[in-house]
Amino acid sequence: xxxxxxxxxxxxxxxxxxxxxxxxxxxxxxxxxxxxxxxxxxxxxxxxxxxxxxxxxxxxxxxxxxxxxxxxxxxxxxxxxxxxxxxxxxxxxxxxxxxxxxxxxxxxxxxxxxxxxxxxxxxxxxxxxxxxxxxxxxxxxxxxxxxxxxxxxxxxxxxxxxxxxxxxxxxxxxxxxxxxxxxxxxxxxxxxxxxxxxxxxxxxxxxxxxxxxxxxxxxxxxxxxxxxxxxxxxxxxxxxxxxxxxxxxxxxxxxxxxxxxxxxxxxxxxxxxxxxxxxxxxxxxxxxxxxxxxxxxxxxxxxxxxxxxxxxxxxxxxx
Numbered sequence: 196x197x198x199x200x201x202x203x204x205x206x207x208x209x210x211x212x213x214x215x216x217x218x219x220x221x222x223x224x225x226x227x228x229x230x231x232x233x234x235x236x237x238x239x240x241x242x243x244x245x246x247x248x249x250x251x252x253x254x255x256x257x258x259x260x261x262x263x264x265x266x267x268x269x270x271x272x273x274x275x276x277x278x279x280x281x282x283x284x285x286x287x288x289x290x291x292x293x294x295x296x297x298x299x300x301x302x303x304x305x306x307x308x309x310x311x312x313x314x315x316x317x318x319x320x321x322x323x324x325x326x327x328x329x330x331x332x333x334x335x336x337x338x339x340x341x342x343x344x345x346x347x348x349x350x351x352x353x354x355x356x357x358x359x360x361x362x363x364x365x366x367x368x369x370x371x372x373x374x375x376x377x378x379x380x381x382x383x384x385x386x387x388x389x390x391x392x393x394x395x396x397x398x399x400x401x402x403x404x405x406x407x408x409x410x411x412x413x414x415x416x417x418x419x420x421x422x423x424x425x426x427x428x429x430x431x432x433x434x435x436x437x438x439x440x441x442x443x444x445x446x447x448x449x450x451x452x453x454x455x456x457x458x459x460x461x462x463x464x465x466x467x468x469x470x471x472x473x474x475x476x477x478x479x480x481x482x483x484x485x486x487x488x489x490x491x492x493x494x495x496x497x498x499x500x501x502x503x504x505x506x507x508x509x510x511x512x513x514x
Contacts, residue, residue: 204285208275242269255505267500298356306358315360
């Protein structure tokens with residue numbers, strides 16, 4: 196292999212993608228063969244339980260274009276992607292795609308054209324999804340909710356599919372936060388950014404790895420990491436509850452002295468106690484969420500543990 200530094204690194208996290216692995220590699224090989232740029236591919240095994248690690252191992256030992264990073268366990272998509280970004284060797288840009296081929300690798304040329312125009316973050320905007328109606332609505336609703344409550348302008352309908360300049364990747368790697376929401380982090384970094392519309396393909400093979408629980412956790416990180424809304428919401432809810440209680444108190448006093456016939460009020464008392472108790476528990480839950488994130492951060496554990504790395508056909512590192 197030539198020692199020349201590649202222009203572009205393609206980073207792909209993989210979790211149980213054996214069913215579509217060969218198709219992924221075939222399309223990547225075709226892209227590398229037809230491209231005018233020098234390309235390396237970094238595959239990250241996120242604790243797969245199928246044959247994905249074996250396929251990656253064989254590939255990395257036979258093809259110098261591929262560098263394979265094996266994590267010690269499943270860390271989740273965002274941390275697996277973070278691991279891949281720390282191993283890039285490119286001189287210019289990093290192309291991020293998913294291993295299920297829903298994000299077409301063949302669009303690299305279109306993204307790179309925008310990079311040559313001076314943009315440092317080029318993100319894909321999903322024009323059309325090939326998913327169920329419930330999932331489509333959930334994505335649609337979440338992105339618009341996040342845009343309205345976020346402290347930064349996170350683009351609508353954009354995922355992790357993007358091309359980032361090496362400078363942006365270096366800044367991402369310098370950010371130590373554990374609850375990572377990379378599409379928000381890259382927006383926060385700044386520099387010139389633009390979007391490219393594309394039609395998202397159906398999964399090439401296998402089953403979707405992002406369950407509703409995982410999607411909820413990712414959405415949760417986006418809201419708590421890039422919005423002050425939860426804290427402000429509980430403050431406003433508390434104020435509204437106090438105003439409502441005061442109005443009810445005035446109503447009871449007026450009825451008592453001017454109209455009469457005020458009942459003992461067990462139901463009213465129960466309602467008032469329930470409302471205040473609910474607000475207090477909600478406030479404690481929100482505070483607890485922030486405390487838990489602070490605790491998780493100050494422990495300063497590494498973001499991920501690497502088992503081994505195969506680069507340039509040789510085993511380079513074992514952690």
